[in-house]
Amino acid sequence: MKLILRTVVVDRYIFLRNKRKWNVISISLFILSYVMYLKYTFGPGFSLTKWDWKDDISCYLNKDDALPSITSVAPTARSIFFSEASCNINVWEPKDACAVESAARTHPNWSVYVLFTNPLKKEELENNKIMRVLQKVPNVKLARVNIEEYSMGTPVEGFVSGGGLNDTECPIMLTEGLVKYLTLYKWGGVFMEKDLIVTKSFTPLARNWVSKQNGDSIGSGILAFSKDEVGKNVAETALRDLIKNNKNFDCTNGENVMSKIVEQECSTPDPVSKSAANCNGFEIYGSQFFYPIDAKHVGDYFEAGELPGYDTAYTYYLWSRLTCGAGFRKFYGSRIGKLAKKHCPATYSAFSMKF
Numbered sequence: 001m002k003l004i005l006r007t008v009v010v011d012r013y014i015f016l017r018n019k020r021k022w023n024v025i026s027i028s029l030f031i032l033s034y035v036m037y038l039k040y041t042f043g044p045g046f047s048l049t050k051w052d053w054k055d056d057i058s059c060y061l062n063k064d065d066a067l068p069s070i071t072s073v074a075p076t077a078r079s080i081f082f083s084e085a086s087c088n089i090n091v092w093e094p095k096d097a098c099a100v101e102s103a104a105r106t107h108p109n110w111s112v113y114v115l116f117t118n119p120l121k122k123e124e125l126e127n128n129k130i131m132r133v134l135q136k137v138p139n140v141k142l143a144r145v146n147i148e149e150y151s152m153g154t155p156v157e158g159f160v161s162g163g164g165l166n167d168t169e170c171p172i173m174l175t176e177g178l179v180k181y182l183t184l185y186k187w188g189g190v191f192m193e194k195d196l197i198v199t200k201s202f203t204p205l206a207r208n209w210v211s212k213q214n215g216d217s218i219g220s221g222i223l224a225f226s227k228d229e230v231g232k233n234v235a236e237t238a239l240r241d242l243i244k245n246n247k248n249f250d251c252t253n254g255e256n257v258m259s260k261i262v263e264q265e266c267s268t269p270d271p272v273s274k275s276a277a278n279c280n281g282f283e284i285y286g287s288q289f290f291y292p293i294d295a296k297h298v299g300d301y302f303e304a305g306e307l308p309g310y311d312t313a314y315t316y317y318l319w320s321r322l323t324c325g326a327g328f329r330k331f332y333g334s335r336i337g338k339l340a341k342k343h344c345p346a347t348y349s350a351f352s353m354k355f
Helices: 002-042 094-106 124-129 127-135 157-161 171-186 227-245 256-265 295-302 335-343 344-348
Strands: 080-083 111-116 140-144 189-192 196-198 209-212 218-225 278-279 282-285 315-317
Touching: 002 295, 080 094, 080 171, 094 111, 094 127, 094 140, 094 196, 094 335, 094 344, 124 127, 127 140, 127 344, 171 189, 171 218, 189 209, 196 335, 218 227, 218 315, 227 256, 295 335, 335 344
Parallel strands: 080 111, 080 189, 111 140, 209 282
Antiparallel strands: 189 218, 196 315, 209 218, 278 282
């Protein structure tokens, strides 16, 4: 009897020891794979011990570029723009490609530009699956922005040429803001973040417009400026505000100068709180048109069923910053999956498991 008990105790000890060993191995492999993923996503400069916001933007100076300069293309007013200011093309995700493709498919007679502040080699474009998908969409065009050249003759020329981007805490985020308003200042058109899926053409809308993100603020995720005096003046005001307040720039959430500009420039009292308003030539649209699912209900995207407000909405903002790592359970036939399948079919076909 004692021998049997001893055998049972020894077997249980061995079992627990082996279980602990495999748990340690599994956790170690998970940590290693996650670090490798971060390295792949954020580039070789990523470090677990370096948590400051000082980005390396030295790539902006590189010359080996397969992309045409946006200044040589000279976009028309019927243009939609996206931008990428990081030095790593691998940060692009399927949802980003979906934003670009959906904009292009809902506007077949418009040009949709993706602007890169860093040069890209031909092999980088060929080896990146997301870029391969986008380059097959006829009206999507990839182009380069040399930020120093791009700022010449604009209100931010001195700031950029004087090295101002290197003195701010988060130059990549600030560069994205500068590229946005410089592009609208120069060409006019619609500028979008990559966190939007377009469901309807913007053609019926006004030439100058912004959208409320909620009842309290103007969103900066999508803006439309004309090339005339109205649009150019607002773009210039935004640029001056960015460089004036660059030391207080929000590194985690980018910039939103439009709320301040609307409050300052509108002759309409308290324009943000009104259901709709005309602000000295700018239309302010309600959040139901571009942000129909607000940040508090972001989990609704992962539920099954139909999207609220679909007949009214021009875009859906995905709030990826809030959902990253949140662990929402994604149901088969989820709303975000249906949205992608319908409005970015090429991206969905290539990356269906990501939606």
